[in-house]
Amino acid sequence: MQREKLQLPLQTSSLIAGFMVWVLISSLMPSIKQDIDLTNQQTALVTAVPVILGSILRVPLGYYTNKYGARLMFSISFFILLFPVYYISMAASFIDLIIGGLILGLGGATFSIGVTSLPKYYPSEKHGFVNGIYGAGNIGTAITAFSAPVLASTLGWETTVRVYLILLILFGILNLAFGDKKEKRINIPIKQQLSAVYKNTTLWALCLFYFITFGSFVAFTIYLPDFLSNNFGLTAVDAGLRTAGFIALSTLFRPVGGWLSDRFNPFIILIGVFSGLTFSGVLLSFSPTIELYTVGVLTVAFCAGIGNGTVFKLVPLYFSKQAGIVNGLVAAMGGLGGFFPPLVLTTVFSITGHYSIGFMALSEVSLASLVIVLWMFYQDKLQVESKIINSTAQGMMITDKQGVIQKVNPAFTTVTGYEPEEVIGKKPSVLRSGHHGPLFYENLWDQLNDQGYWEGNIWNKRKNGETYLEWLTISKVRNDAGELIYYVGQFNDLSRHIEEQKITQE
Incomplete structure (x- = not known):
């Protein structure tokens, strides 16, 4: 020494x-x-x-x-x-x-x-x-x-x-x-x-x-x-x-x-x-x-x-x-x-x-x-x-202002089953489960436009066709001039948490 x-x-x-x-x-x-x-x-x-x-x-x-x-x-x-x-x-x-x-x-x-x-x-x-x-x-x-x-x-x-x-x-x-x-x-x-x-x-x-x-x-x-x-x-x-x-x-x-x-x-x-x-x-x-x-x-x-x-x-x-x-x-x-x-x-x-x-x-x-x-x-x-972004445990999806997916993280793939190349260039509607009607999405966009964000429970569909419940937060991202440039969606898979609660109660 x-x-x-x-x-x-x-x-x-x-x-x-x-x-x-x-x-x-x-x-x-x-x-x-x-x-x-x-x-x-x-x-x-x-x-x-x-x-x-x-x-x-x-x-x-x-x-x-x-x-x-x-x-x-x-x-x-x-x-x-x-x-x-x-x-x-x-x-x-x-x-x-x-x-x-x-x-x-x-x-x-x-x-x-x-x-x-x-x-x-x-x-x-x-x-x-x-x-x-x-x-x-x-x-x-x-x-x-x-x-x-x-x-x-x-x-x-x-x-x-x-x-x-x-x-x-x-x-x-x-x-x-x-x-x-x-x-x-x-x-x-x-x-x-x-x-x-x-x-x-x-x-x-x-x-x-x-x-x-x-x-x-x-x-x-x-x-x-x-x-x-x-x-x-x-x-x-x-x-x-x-x-x-x-x-x-x-x-x-x-x-x-x-x-x-x-x-x-x-x-x-x-x-x-x-x-x-x-x-x-x-x-x-x-x-x-x-x-x-x-x-x-x-x-x-x-x-x-x-x-x-x-x-x-x-x-x-x-x-x-x-x-x-x-x-x-x-x-x-x-x-x-x-x-x-x-x-x-x-x-x-x-x-x-x-x-x-x-x-x-x-x-x-x-x-x-x-x-x-x-x-x-x-x-x-x-x-x-x-x-x-890649290290975040939550699923994350970034779209441009037209709603076209630009980037997803590894947690997104873990939850949905979709690889990045399968969803980039597409719209988030690829995940829709059919559980929600047009009025649900209209209210979502109204709140997002008025408040700059939306959060709540939503049913989506994995690549294998299985539906699941997630807690989703969508936020607007603006540049220094105040112009909208991205939408960022972050979500947690709630379905597995619900199943764990059921097993615990039984």
Whole structure:
């Protein structure tokens, strides 16, 4: 039990270490460029390359975490990272940085280890908050963004990179020593898990949402240090400090997003997130001063943090049996979301001389995501309403305003014997028993029209021809404009109750 309690702090601190290593190149880029001659496009590519492997490897890491546990996956990842970190410390060319940076992406891929492992230790109502706490390991990027330039100004960037070797060895050993050897394992073949989810539109919607929220976080993290130095003339240390502020704010609000999604509808939170990102994209497109630019960037930090915490609340809600592979896919798309923007912004700048079009792209994609979230929100409400209807013990029949049956629930079939396809499209007269004359139905409709509902005993007929007595309530359903849209009939079979009473009396 004690070892289980250690997993949240151990895995969160491990993610901090992984993310510290992940952004080494982007954080030290102003210093690296003093020794290695790089064009603007080469700089953008070098800083974006670690995101590639950091995205692609999230899928297998999520899968193998379910199979072998977080202890082994974290340890192996940290020991492998020793090689690219040492190689980068000796880099002397653009190609060296590309090769080392590609493998360095493993540090970012470690994210999918914890989001797959930690929910096993907590009830579902805490998954949002727990994943939010773990996701706060993003702060590792802020630590490196702030500290690496400071160390580089004293030690040189090569020695600064080698300092991270100590960090990797330390956390590799810590995970071997304190990781949970008895973590619950899920050994379902990856092909089987993929075939079960790849056609699910919810999966791809969540991938898009995380592509925007986490992609924005990663893109600004790797893009800001060099951009602030070049565009506003800030020193490497000042640019690193401002970047660290962006990362810290986004990281702080990640667990807040998880906590909010545990208590409120996650789709409502995402509506606010994408509204804010749409606004910030427009603001950044037209902000020539560093003050307005700062407002736009901090808005991105706030919305990205809240959004990152919210998306991973939704994953276990929809994919409890395939959480490992889905966590990996969603996380991978988030990482890829951080790869493209720096390249797009650099290309746009080289063609137009400014970044406005690139930031407008963020606004437009966020707006499209907002539309999708709104659609999913209302679809979710409809599904909840459908589940309520299908779970109701009373027989239920819904007709349009012309009295044509649109939907019936399982209890309707149990009482009447009619399957849904046998009555949908027909009128309720299919159930008439012949016990009541025209005057009965005239009075029924008169009361229904005058009072908006009718209730009483009525004899109806089952599919097998047997008549039965039911207590029926018919209600009108109107829209917000007051127009009639449905009639809803709810009924209980009284005949069996009457027979039970007779047996009791005898």
